[in-house]
Amino acid sequence: MTGRVAAVNLGVVTEAEWAGDASGRSGIDKRPVDGPVLIRFDGVVGDFIGERAHHGSPDQAVYAYAEEDAGWWTTELGRDIRPGGFGENLTTYAVDVTGAVIGEQWQVGAALLQVTKPRTPCTTFAGYWGVPDLIKRFTARALPGAYLRVLREGEVGPGDPVEVVERPAHGVTIGEVFRATSLEPELLPRLLDAQDLPEKIREKARRRLAALG
Structure with missing residues (x-):
């Protein structure tokens, strides 16, 4: 089955005590739009990003989350989670997001996108959902988008459609990077093979490996 975009979502301004931005504003509340949107090198046109110190930048211009993984959380939490509920710009269907290889290229509409890194759950995410232990549960589930x-x-x-047009031979996946940096440090050496992984993460892996001896 060919993967596809189930929804394109844009963030609206949300003011709340849990918002990570110094001004108390967050763009984690993303909502589906009816038509196409323009994706630029620095992000999705019309998308609000509150805390640019940790969101946005060329390495994380677009965030994708799988509709199937969202379905698991719907059952787990007993609530309906609409597209954009994870703060994702692209809700995908029939795309193995967790199994995507770092550096893999996706042809999506007229845009060409490249997989860079997993999402790290934050307190803003937990506050938005109103689930205090969400970071712990999201990490244990290890389906980060x-x-x-x-x-x-x-x-x-x-x-x-979402078409994989290039896939690096190293095979290091989004799921492996997430588990290596949060749950399974024995996977850290694998991260050094992924040349397209942001250098900040690779350097962190080197430091941790040195500390582990």
Whole structure:
């Protein structure tokens, strides 16, 4: 089955005590739009990002989360989670987001996107959902979704196919990076093989490996 975009979501301004931005504003509340949106190198046009120190940047211009993984959380929490509920720009269907290889390239609509890193859960995420232990539960589930950099700008809309057009041979996946940095330090050496992984994460892996001896 060909993967596709189930929804394209844009953040709205949310003011709350749990918002991570110094001004108390967050863009984690992302809502589906009806038509295509333009994805640029620095992010999705019309998307609000509150805390730019930790969100946005070329290495995480777009965030994708799988509809199937969201379905698991719907059952786990006993609540309906609409597209955008994870703060994702792209809700995907029939795309193995956790199994995506670092550096893998996706043709999505007119845009060309590249898988860069997993999402790290934060207190803003837990506050938005109103689930105090969400970080612990999200980490244990280890289905973090993927950040993407933009290699070619273009419009992307609901229903557009998601086609993997290039996949690096090293095979290091989003899931492996997440588990290596949070749950399974024995996987850290694998991260050094992924040349397209942001250098900050690779350097952190080197430091941890040195500390482990």
